[in-house]
Amino acid sequence: MANETDVKTRYKVGRVLSEHDLLDLHEALPELWAGDGDESASLRALAERINVALMRQAMEEAGMDPLDGEAENAYRLLTDDDxxxxxxxxxxxxxxxxxxxxxxxxxxxxxxxxxYTYLTKALGVTKDETDDTDPIEKHQQRIQRLRSRTAAVMENSLSELQNDGTISLGSFDTTVDLRVYCQDCESQYELSSLLQRGGCECE
Known part of the structure; x- marks a missing residue:
């Protein structure tokens, strides 16, 4: 896995979100884009969402107290072709x-x-373009995106703690292990194995 700090340096979106401490937006970005149907946001909408967040933060840091919609309007007036x-x-x-x-x-x-470049190249996010995807594969892809995001956030946090001297840690990689335990048949499986076999030992 690429070092998270390198990813943020190489890709503008990652750098901007990190430097401006917009971590909640960073974590939500993959699911916002790759969500299903009406839940999926366009790339333009995501770019605008990031830019409006930057606008709001800049206004607040300057001592302004933007009302609801004021940052959005300020961004529109600066950038809209109309x-x-x-x-x-x-x-x-x-x-x-x-x-x-x-x-x-x-x-x-x-x-x-x-x-788009950050989502696909840095985070490895893919977007389903059709609705005829196998349901197991569809949900497996969704969970894999969440697992990748969790691993990236974990690596980022460890790197920051390591860099500021809070913890002592050498070169490292992060993994997220997902397991499912069925209380009825008392069986336990790694998630992908459970999905591939079609369930547990229960009738």
Whole structure:
């Protein structure tokens, strides 16, 4: 498994989410994109979600107290093609007067292509495009995404604790072992084995 720190340095989305401490959003990203049907968010929606979170954080750090929807509107006025140059300039000046470094903030904004690259290349997330997937395979893929995400979060936490001297740890890899125990027949299986055999010993 690639070192999590290297992944975040190599891919902009990972770096931005890490540096701005948006870890909850980082953890939710794979499931938001690869979710089923209406639960699946588009890459553009995910990029906007990240950028709005960056906008809100920048406003708060400047001492502003953005109301619900204010960060979303500020982002729209800065980036939407339908917004006039005059309105965009007014919004930019307003933010700068409040203490937001708009130039720096805009360099942190991510594109939908950057989100796609990070999800597929760094996190190994795939998205089902059809609904005729075998149900066992479908759920196995979903659980595997969660397992990969858990391993990545665990490795990230250990790396941070290691780097700041909180714990002593050499070179390491992380694994997540998922096992299922049936209380009725008192049998235990590794998850993939249970799914492949079609269940436990119960009738």
């Amino acid at each position: 917004v006039s140059v005059g309105v965009r300039t007014q919004q930019r000046n307003r933010l700068e007067r409040a203490g937001v470094d708009v130039d720096e903030l805009e360099t942190e904004f991510v594109t939908h292509q950057a989100v």
